[in-house]
Amino acid sequence: MIWDLHCHLSGVDGKTVDERIAKLMEYADRMGVERLVFFMGWPFLQDPSPEEFRKQNDQVMQAISHWHDRAFGFVYLNAKYVDESIKELDRCVKNGPMVGVKLWVASRCNDPEIDPIIQRASELNALIYQHTWFKSGGNLVGESTPSDLAIMAKRHPNTPLIAGHIGGDWELGLRAIQNSPNLYAGIGGFDPTAGITEMAVRTLGADRIIYGSDIGGRSFSSQLAKVQGADIPEVSKRLILGGNLKRLLTPILKDKGIKV
Amino acid sequence: MIFDSNLYLSRWPFRRLPNDETPQLVKKLKQNQISKALAGSFDGILHKDIKAVNRRLVEECQSSGPDLLIPVGSVNPSLPGWESDVIACHEEWRMPGMRLHPNYHGYQLNDREVQKLFGMAAERGMFIQIAMRMEDVRTQHSLVKVPDVNFEALPKLMQQHSELQVTILNGMKSLSGASITKLTANPNLTIEIAMLEGVGGIEKLIKQVPYQQILFGSYFPFFYLESSLNKLKESDLGMQIEKQITWENAQKRFLESTQN
Numbered sequence: 001m002i003w004d005l006h007c008h009l010s011g012v013d014g015k016t017v018d019e020r021i022a023k024l025m026e027y028a029d030r031m032g033v034e035r036l037v038f039f040m041g042w043p044f045l046q047d048p049s050p051e052e053f054r055k056q057n058d059q060v061m062q063a064i065s066h067w068h069d070r071a072f073g074f075v076y077l078n079a080k081y082v083d084e085s086i087k088e089l090d091r092c093v094k095n096g097p098m099v100g101v102k103l104w105v106a107s108r109c110n111d112p113e114i115d116p117i118i119q120r121a122s123e124l125n126a127l128i129y130q131h132t133w134f135k136s137g138g139n140l141v142g143e144s145t146p147s148d149l150a151i152m153a154k155r156h157p158n159t160p161l162i163a164g165h166i167g168g169d170w171e172l173g174l175r176a177i178q179n180s181p182n183l184y185a186g187i188g189g190f191d192p193t194a195g196i197t198e199m200a201v202r203t204l205g206a207d208r209i210i211y212g213s214d215i216g217g218r219s220f221s222s223q224l225a226k227v228q229g230a231d232i233p234e235v236s237k238r239l240i241l242g243g244n245l246k247r248l249l250t251p252i253l254k255d256k257g258i259k260v
Numbered sequence: 261m262i263f264d265s266n267l268y269l270s271r272w273p274f275r276r277l278p279n280d281e282t283p284q285l286v287k288k289l290k291q292n293q294i295s296k297a298l299a300g301s302f303d304g305i306l307h308k309d310i311k312a313v314n315r316r317l318v319e320e321c322q323s324s325g326p327d328l329l330i331p332v333g334s335v336n337p338s339l340p341g342w343e344s345d346v347i348a349c350h351e352e353w354r355m356p357g358m359r360l361h362p363n364y365h366g367y368q369l370n371d372r373e374v375q376k377l378f379g380m381a382a383e384r385g386m387f388i389q390i391a392m393r394m395e396d397v398r399t400q401h402s403l404v405k406v407p408d409v410n411f412e413a414l415p416k417l418m419q420q421h422s423e424l425q426v427t428i429l430n431g432m433k434s435l436s437g438a439s440i441t442k443l444t445a446n447p448n449l450t451i452e453i454a455m456l457e458g459v460g461g462i463e464k465l466i467k468q469v470p471y472q473q474i475l476f477g478s479y480f481p482f483f484y485l486e487s488s489l490n491k492l493k494e495s496d497l498g499m500q501i502e503k504q505i506t507w508e509n510a511q512k513r514f515l516e517s518t519q520n
Contacts, residue, residue, distance in 0.1 A: 011459045027459045031494055135398040136405065169399040171275065191396050191433075191455070192487040194278050194480075216459040221490030222483075229484030231278055 002224070003035045003242035004028070004213050005129070006164070006188040009063055010042055011216015017041070017063035021071065024215060031220040034242070037212075038064060039074040039102035039129070047106040047142070050084035053077060057092050064097065069259050072249070074100035074129055079107045079114040086120050093126045099252045100127035105140050110148035115155060122159040125252040129186065131164040134172045146176035146183075153180040160248055162186045162210060170196045174203045181208075184244070188212030192222040197230035197240065206236035210244050262489075263510040264289070264297040265389075265452045266429045266477030267329070269320050270313075272302050274401055279481040282324035289328060292485055294478075297329055298389070298514065300359040304334025305394065310345050318353045330515075332357050332389060336365045337373035343380065350384045356514055357387035359429075363406045364394070370413035375420075382421035387514055390414075392431040393455075395482070408434050411443060418446050425450070425513050430479060432456035432465075444469045450513065452477025453488055453505075462495035462505070471497075476506045 007024065014020035021038070028036060041059030045052055053076050064071040075092040077085040092098040101121045103109060109130050121128050132146045133139055146167040153161050159182060166185040167173025170193070177183040185200050187209060200209045213223040227240050246260060253260050267289075269282055279285045289297060299321055303313040314333040321329035333349035335358045336342055349355040358381065362369060369390075381388050392409045400406060411428065418426055425448050428435070433455040435443070443449050452475040453462060465474060478488040492502060 024459065027494060030496075031490070133398070136400050136402050137398060168396070190399075192483045193395070193399075194482060194484050195275065198278060218457050219459055219461050219491065219494055221461070221494045222457060222487040225484040225486035225490055228490075229486035 001238070001242040001246070002031075002033045002211070003037075003245040004033050004188075004215075004220075005037050005162070005186055005210050005245055006212030006214045007036045007038045008040055008042075008214070008216060009038060009059065017059050018066065021063040021067065025067070025070075027215070027220060031224060033213075033220060035070055035072065037072045037074055037100065037245075039100075040076045040104070046104065046140070047080070048076070048078050050078070050081050050088070054088060054091075057088065057098070061092065061097060072100070072253075072258075073098040074102040074127070076102045076104070077117060079103060079109070079111070079117055082113060082116050085117050089117070089120050089124065089126065093121070093124050097256065098126070099249055099256065100129060103128070103130045105131060105143040107142045108148050109144040110151040112155065114152065118152070118156050118159060122156065125255065127160060127162070127248050127252070129162045129164050132167050132173065133165055134167040134169040136169065146173040150177055150180045150183060153177075153183050157182055160184060165189045166196075166200070171199065174200055178203050183208070184248075185209045186212050187226055187240070188223045189214030189218055192225045192229075194229070197226050198232060201230075201232050201236055206232065206239045207244055209240045211241045262292070262294045262476055262506045264294050264478050264480070265427060265450075265475040265510050265514075266454050266479050267297040267299045268302050268479070268482060269299050269317060269329075270302045272482060273306055277481045282320050285481055286325040286328060288485060289325075289480070292489060295328060296510070296515075297325075298332045298357070298510075299329045300332045300389070301334060304336075304359065305361050305364045308339065310334055310336055310339065310342075311348060314345065314349060314353065318355075331355055332359045334359055334361070335377065336361075337371070337377045338365050338367045342373070342377070346377065346380050346384075346386075350386060355386070357381075357389060357425075359389040359391065361391050361394070363409045368410065368413065369417060375417065378417055378421055378424060382424040385423070387425035387427065389427045389429050391429040392434060394430065396433075411435070411439070414443060414449070415446060418448060422448075424448060427452060427475065429477060430455045440468060444473050447473065449473065450475050450509065453491055454479035454483060456491065460495050462491055462497060466497075466501065471501045471504055472509055474505050475510050
């Protein structure tokens with residue numbers, strides 16, 4: 001059972017989102033990926049206005065509409081626009097089909113300004129994915145590090161939060177989140193550097209690690225390899241490839257009548 | 261049966277890698293149907309005593325994988341007396357080719373010494389491998405920031421030696437579009453798939469590059485071996501193209517030519 005936390009509607013031809021997701025599903029079938037989480041439309045916008053993130057979320061909702069039990073959506077928000085983001089959360093999650101939140105690089109997540117968004121998402125059982133990187137050349141101005149997320153996680157100790165890309169430089173990222181029990185490592189979207197998953201299991205335990213691919217910019221192949229090729233027990237692989245994400249999403253999926 | 265064109269032995273300088281002990285590495289290769297592999301040495305990146313690096317590489321290949329591992333010596337044309345390393349690789353150790361790391365060794369491909377090196381390789385019927393990068397520039401050690409190799413001078417350099425085979429290793433994360441088309445206009449230039457990303461990556465690549473110029477490469481043990489193996493499944497290549505990419509292209513270019 002493979003559940004993919006991190007998918008985009010990119011990397012394939014198709015004039016419409018419906019065409020694109022259908023093509024992506026062909027690749028998912030080849031690789032045995034059963035369920036997929038999509039977020040953000042296209043083109044990628046680092047600092048979207050409310051009008052722009054609403055449009056992107058419409059694209060994702062359209063794309064997943066024909067794949068009810070298989071493709072899930074996370075609502076793309078911008079913490080610079082707190083009120084509009086909360087309205088969008090309600091539109092797409094409370095009153096719509098989406099089951100989580102995607103926060104990218106518009107503003108750093110350690111800023112308490114973000115808290116009302118996190119609180120509202122938590123009330124709705126929406127799973128929160130925050131992009132994080134530790135770039136040796138320096139992050140973007142609004143780009144969060146895993147350390148920023150650890151600061152935010154302390155303010156929301158009962159809310160599960162995913163550190164996307166686990167900071168890219170995972171030897172740092174894993175250290176940064178190790179003492180935050182509500183933080184999970186998203187291990188998709190960076191090179192398949194050997195040792196990542198072994199260190200993640202040693203540092204966090206297998207139940208705090210989640211597979212994701214970051215298709216279409218990345219491949220299923222390279223990202224699945226991080227788990228399939230790791231020297232860890234099979235039971236750990238099963239948790240990372242799908243068990244953990246399924247567990248975290250089950251409450252909201254059940255609320256929405258989606259079979260798990 | 262797979263021919264891996266991109267393997268490294270010894271130690272990555274910045275962390276221990278799973279499978280960086282050669283017997284363990286060979287065991288894993290055999291378990292995954294890799295029956296030939298061109299092996300360079302991580303020591304060749306930073307060590308100055310290149311002859312010792314290459315001697316150890318040869319001994320390691322002979323003792324742990326004599327039928328499987330083919331040593332490809334490092335040469336650094338910015339070192340005094342580098343020509344003797346080429347001669348030793350060819351005459352003493354009978355290596356079929358050599359591996360270059362211009363960015364770690366601080367030279368450009370249009371430097372005069374490189375012209376001489378290409379000339380020596382051509383005269384001796386050796387192939388040249390050039391590693392474009394060793395890791396994502398965003399995750400490099402803060403004291404060792406190394407830009408990607410610039411290949412602008414390569415087409416002209418290759419034109420001077422009509423028989424010389426050149427392979428770009430770890431190039432597919434950075435090279436795309438016109439830059440890859442321009443390089444592969446020369447049929448003696450090959451690329452390998454270790455850093456190829458994107459959903460259905462090889463399927464897309466063969467629309468840009470003749471499949472006769474695409475090689476299987478894993479960059480194992482820095483990358484999980486499963487990454488490149490999975491790519492063969494993620495793309496629908498057909499048996500003949502897959503066979504060429506995984507075996508025949510490399511066999512024909514690197515082994516048959518040197519055996520004649």
